[in-house]
Amino acid sequence: MARMKFICDAERCIECNGCVTACKAEHDVPWGVNRRRVVTLNDGVPGEKSISVACMHCSDAPCMAVCPVDCFYRTAEGVVLHDKDVCIGCGYCSYACPFGAPQFPSNGTFGLRGKMDKCTFCAGGPEANGSAAENEKYGRNRLSEGKLPACAEMCSTKALLGGDGDVVADIFRTRVLTRGKGSEVWGWGTAYGKPVAGAAPKVTK
Amino acid sequence: MRASTMAALIVVAALAAACGEKPQTASGRKADAQAWDAAKGAYVAQGWKAGDQASWEEQIHNRAQNQNEYTRAPATGK
Numbered sequence: 457m458a459r460m461k462f463i464c465d466a467e468r469c470i471e472c473n474g475c476v477t478a479c480k481a482e483h484d485v486p487w488g489v490n491r492r493r494v495v496t497l498n499d500g501v502p503g504e505k506s507i508s509v510a511c512m513h514c515s516d517a518p519c520m521a522v523c524p525v526d527c528f529y530r531t532a533e534g535v536v537l538h539d540k541d542v543c544i545g546c547g548y549c550s551y552a553c554p555f556g557a558p559q560f561p562s563n564g565t566f567g568l569r570g571k572m573d574k575c576t577f578c579a580g581g582p583e584a585n586g587s588a589a590e591n592e593k594y595g596r597n598r599l600s601e602g603k604l605p606a607c608a609e610m611c612s613t614k615a616l617l618g619g620d621g622d623v624v625a626d627i628f629r630t631r632v633l634t635r636g637k638g639s640e641v642w643g644w645g646t647a648y649g650k651p652v653a654g655a656a657p658k659v660t661k
Numbered sequence: 662m663r664a665s666t667m668a669a670l671i672v673v674a675a676l677a678a679a680c681g682e683k684p685q686t687a688s689g690r691k692a693d694a695q696a697w698d699a700a701k702g703a704y705v706a707q708g709w710k711a712g713d714q715a716s717w718e719e720q721i722h723n724r725a726q727n728q729n730e731y732t733r734a735p736a737t738g739k
Binding site: 457458526527529531532533537539541542579581582583584585586587597599600601602603604608609611614617618619620623624627630631634 | 691692694696697698699700701704705708720725726729730
């Protein structure tokens with residue numbers, strides 16, 4: 457069974473925001489809501505790095521854990537989705553999410569905070585696949601059309617990879633091995649430190 | 662006169678604001694269909710069979726390889 461994941465290659469991302477535009481256009485995302493955005497570290501400094509960030513479809517999603525009305529669910533492919541008919545727009549998920557994925561449209565006559573909106577991995581919602589109701593609430597369901605997320609498929613430099621985690625990890629690994637760099641920016645070494653020859657592995661208690 | 666008309670219009674607009682809201686049923690979370698239960702329409706990708714999980718997974722796997730330029734232009738040996 458495929459397990460859907462995104463990987464962004466910081467060595468390739470050129471901060472063009474094509475992924476952001478593709479997402480906006482594909483799902484007709486309203487003003488003020490950005491399901492995906494490009495984050496740049498050390499902006500303006502030589503060697504700056506950018507990555508495209510959206511919902512990471514966590515395996516143990518904190519948004520799911522904290523939602524007071526249990527509106528989230530995970531599909532068989534590991535995509536974290538939610539039911540907008542159940543969501544109460546409380547915003548608790550936005551506090552729990554480390555990536556700022558949950559977005560809240562400011563709609564309604566009195567500027568009320570709307571129901572949560574986030575990246576669906578182009579998998580729609582609980583309404584019938586490809587239905588008008590699904591499209592209106594969640595945008596296009598590309599996965600059920602046999603396609604991958606528009607942001608990844610539209611990425612001009614193929615910095616953003618989307619699909620089965622094993623497949624995209626293999627693609628990324630091939631790149632890193634071929635060019636001989638790239639894993640040091642975002643990856644195991646950055647998160648846990650580089651291994652030292654002869655040193656015993658660190659054990660966290 | 663003009664002020665009272667304006668005030669009346671504002672009150673009417675405020676009262677009628679909810680008329681644009683769509684009815685919502687207070688139900689539990691709905692069950693979602695599987696991704697391989699294909700969406701109908703002209704935009705469904707060719708080359709896989711709707712309702713067949715293995716076929717869909719193969720389609721997604723092949724589609725993902727479009728992101729891998731090394732399958733299109735093999736890397737030169739270093």
